[in-house]
Amino acid sequence: MFKRIFFVLSFFFLSFKPVFAQSEFVTDYQVNYLVQPNGATHAKFNISLTNKISNIYASEFSLSIGSPQLTQVKAYQDSQIFDPQINQGSNTTNIVIPFPDKVLGKDKTRNFILEFESPDFANRMGNVWEISIPKISQSDNLSSYTLTLNIPQSFGQPTIISPAPSRQENSGGYTAYFFTADKLKDKGISATFGSTQNFDFSLTYDLVNANLFPIKTSIALPPDTAFQKIFLNRLDPLPENITVDLDGNWLANYQLNSKQTLSIIATGSAELQLQPRQDFPAFDPGSLSQYLTPQPYWESDNPKIKALAEKYATPEKIYTYVTNNLIYDYGRLTENNSRFGAANALDNPESAICTEFTDLFIALARSAGIPTRAVNGFAYTANATLRPLSLKKDILHAWPEYYNSEKKIWVPVDPTWGNTTGGVDFFNQFDLNHFAFSILGQNSQLPAPAGAYKIESSKSKQVEVSFGQPPQVNSNLAVNFKLPSQALAGIPVPGQLIIANLGNTALYQQTIRLQSDHFPLSQTDWEIPVLPPLASYTVSFDLQAKNWLDQFTDTLTATVNNQTYRQQLTVNPVSSLVFTAGNLPYFILIAIASICLIFMVKLFYAQLSKRRPPSHL
DSSP states (O other): OEEEEEOOOOBSSOOOOOOSOTTTEEEEEEEEEEEOTTSOEEEEEEEEEEESSTTOEEEEEEEEESOSOOEEEEEEETTEEEOOEEEEOSSOEEEEEEOSSOOOSTTOEEEEEEEEEESSSEEEETTEEEEEEOOOOOOTTEEEEEEEEEEEGGGOSOSEEESOOSEEEEETTEEEEEEETTTSSSOOEEEEEOSEEEEEEEEEEEEEOOSSSOEEEEEEEOOOBTTEEEEEEEEESOOSEEEEOTTOOEEEEEEEOTTOEEEEEEEEEEEEESSOOTTSOOOOGGGGGGGSSOBTTBOTTOHHHHHHHHHSOSHHHHHHHHHHHOOBOGGGOSTTOOOOOHHHHHHOTTSBOHHHHHHHHHHHHHHTTOOEEEEEEEEOOSOTTTSOOOOSSSOOEEEEEEEETTTTEEEEOOHHHHHHTTSOOSSSOOOSOEEEEEEESSOSSOSOOTTSOOOTTOOSOSEEEEEOOOOOOOOOEEEEEEOOSEEETTSOEEEEEEEEEOSSSOEEEEEEEEEESSOOOSOOEEEEEEEOTTOEEEEEEEEOOSSTTOOEEEEEEEEETTEEEEEEEEEEOGGGOOSOTTTHHHHHHHHHHHHHHHHHHHHHHHHHHHHSOOOOO
């Protein structure tokens, strides 16, 4: 009796199981990956196939590898060379190794070697090398599994490597990282060499007002996050202001006239980090309840979702469930695909794209009491099959974030790529390829990210992102008083202090103190939690000398982050009012008030005289 042995390794894409009886054979793997300096990776599998029953043997061995770019495939046993059959598809390569001879007998072992090369395991992305070695399919027949990953020492030390290797050695210009089966039971290997990534961006936003009246609207600019720092160099035309919503989005506010079309261009750079930024403020936990409520597409109150949330009650368990149970549907990558939502994703698990992976993760997590939200943005991929971008327009990718209450940060994860890469870990280790455009937490549909502001007549690309160099910080804080130089005693003087960030990066926790030598102030201290680049913040106040006869020169002092700014105001008594050019506004005001007073007094007495009874002589 013979058996055709179908072993399936889930390299980046597939996760099938062997089809033979588990008790008939056991396998041992010694796997070696050698990443060359140009990124091409040589894989060598030493495989031992042992019979557990005396009257059967293996006639062939098959592996399906989720990479269409395999080269130099060869299989051999000692001096015997096999002739592997290679079938390359659009997404995978299937390798069938025929065995011309028989290995019969219980506990008899066939030892053979499979080698190939692929460019899909290591990729240079800007400043960073990323290594992704996916997991091997687990089955009962797997006896032992060891893996060695050899990385050129020119790549430097890994910023992150997950899981942690059991040991490492340096030799011949390479560092060898050793892994055992217990480390690789449920995940592959992810390693990043380089701690930051830089993207240059040029984003176009097309706004249209089809109404007969003016409207106010806004666009979402790429915001700062705990892992992302934005350098906004140009925004043309400038908005009325840039505000920050509860999710941390930067909203540039514009007014459009009747029937007006406006094209806005934003250019700058983004710096992505693997570790949370030390200068980014912790999220305010007071508003976390907003990230637990049901929303359209996040039906956390759905009975099916509630039942699953009780079973998978942690972020990692939810991530694993979503990654393993949805199937990415490459056929839905069209110009206008509809968003299913979490409940429909459960009913149609074989037809998911990134929005379904994201929505289901959020709905399950919210139902389990875990604050979550979504991110829309750009994601760089060197292989759209392994790491697909789900939307063909300029809205490129979506992924969820959950709130870590201990670290007080939002943690991004990507169950979509965890699925399509065949088990690369995008939960414990994120990457430097996800560039956030907008954050959806308070609302499951807004704000729309860059790429969504496109009119039908426009054929130009709205999102241009490329690798860049570390940008230069431009710090320029302008503080100005809006206050007259002179005032009359007893008459309120409205004033403003305008703090404008003219630099290209956001400023955080800006403290303001306002002091006066003579005027009492109802409020003296303010704090600006975040001031995005090209944004301004206005402090309004009223000044009034109570005594009409006061005469003095006051110095208003504003202290903004230990920098001092001063403005003088001269206060004159009302008696000093003369008809001069400088005092003309005050003179006119008092004259009008006097005339009105006289007129009202005369009118009062006239009405009073009409009501008097006639006198009798």
